[in-house]
Amino acid sequence: MTRKLFYEDPYLTEFTATVTGHGTEPNDTPYVVLSETAFYPTGGGQPCDLGTLNGVQVVDVEEVDGEIRHRLDAPLLDVLSIEGRIDWTRRFDHMQQHTGQHILSAAFEQLFDGETVGFHLGREVVTVDITLPDLTQEIAEGVERLANSIVLADREILCRFVDKEELARMPLRKPPSVTENIRIVTVDGFDYSPCGGTHPARTGEIGMIKILGWEKYKGNVRVEFVCGWRTWQAMTDKQIVLRQLSRHLTAGEAELPDGVARLLKERKELEKALAEANAKLLEAEADTLYAAARDQNGVLLVAKAFEGRSMQELQRLGQRIASLDPQAVALLVTGGEKTQLVFARGGEVMVPMNELLKETLLLIDGKGGGNPSLAQGGGSAGKSAPDVLAHAERLLAARL
CATH class of the missing domain: 3.30.980.10 (Threonyl-trna Synthetase; Chain A, domain 2)
Structure with missing residues (x-):
């Protein structure tokens, strides 16, 4: 069996030994077994030592079936005498x-x-x-x-x-x-x-x-x-x-927790104010779109193709337009990494938006859901947003 020098002197960093065995692991990593070693093998929760044998890097050390295998990043061929050196910083x-x-x-x-x-x-x-x-x-x-x-x-x-x-x-x-x-x-x-x-x-x-x-x-x-x-x-x-935080906040270290808490509070207030402002802007945009709505077989149609709008924005626009007139229909499509759709209707429109969406999504191999009043979904970007919108308009016209 290999003499375990790491037990005799854990401060030993260099040693000489003879090769008593060698081989190759299933993953083609070469290894040698020595007469004695200062390399600690992985075990007991402690990682193995690393270092060199005759200048070749030891990449792993493990005890397998009673022998300590020193796995190497290159084979040691026709070598009998070994000079080992462990990485002392790691040890x-x-x-x-x-x-x-x-x-x-x-x-x-x-x-x-x-x-x-x-x-x-x-x-x-x-x-x-x-x-x-x-x-x-x-x-x-x-x-x-x-x-x-x-x-x-x-x-x-x-x-x-x-x-x-x-x-x-x-x-x-x-x-x-x-x-x-x-x-x-x-x-x-x-x-x-x-x-x-x-x-x-x-x-x-x-x-x-x-x-x-x-x-x-x-x-x-x-x-x-x-x-x-x-x-x-x-x-x-x-x-x-x-x-770094002290410089950014112009505060002493002891004041940093209060400074960060203040910033988080201010950020929360700003986010709330921004959300309220965005909601008002979306309402104003929806009102503008509704004002330009066209009559199509008895409904007021708002059909609009966007680029890079979020699903949440489309939903808010659609819901707002539908709330402005019981005869309103909103067909909203946005392009980008994928095509997304939102269809909404007023209370007196009889066309189910979820069924209209389902038929439209076939064009882009998409998925979605919703109810007769509001439906949303998305699919591949293979078709442009205007093309998808035009397809949806034709489907709507056929149902009216």
Whole structure:
């Protein structure tokens, strides 16, 4: 079996080994198996290490049927000796995030009896699923405070394999998922957890732990957080945003919530005023169209082709025209990415608009619906709006 150097020294970044096996995955990705490796394979919620073997990029590392496969972006042919180098920035980030998760999870359990039932170490954030019905800012801050006090105390972190007798004496936060080769990660005087990941020697290396947010998830609470350098990056990004907002609103950071609330209120008022103005403009447009209506077999017909009008605008125009005269009929069509139609009638017109629409839509392979008084629909833009309108007028004339 491959000697797992990442357990012996998680700070090891370079090593030499011999190739003990090689092959190609079903997707044609080449891989090698080594006599020993510092590359941590994906497992236990922690992503694998990346780096190089003899200068060739390692794109994935996974333990398959007891062997650690180092998947490569190019084959290593006729090579026996290997010089490996891991991406230390990635490794140390994973060490910070994974150990920070141990401490945060222990804090949730010790303070609020919230057990961790899910863990995911992502590229930008880490999430844990906690068995709490909900979370408040007060709870989050209390957990953060305890977790960061453990970080700042710079406690020792010990990772080692234990036998069953020693395991039975340990106050484990959760039971191990395996029955052999059980490895326990101990944060001195605070947490004992079975884990196969990589971890630093002391809690001070984790850096600050910061909860970014949370949401309800499958009866629990999913908590999103970052540690160490990720915390620094997250706080830097947020500070840049705050400075930009402060400049735009000419307000201090503490005044930003009130400033944004004021802007939202003003926007809502402006949108209401604009909607009222648009409604009046549509009424005036409908009145103008009605004034130019022509008599066709006893009805006052308003037939108009537009370009780029919305369905909502057509509906309002049609409803307004129909309300102005019980003998009015409005046939409105608009072109654009697709052809849309609205047909409306006054109360004394006997032609059902939904039936007229259904017949017209056959021309453009369209769909629609409505009732005898008002119908709307749309279809392909293969026919121009004026052509569709002319077709609808002919159908109406045949029914009158």
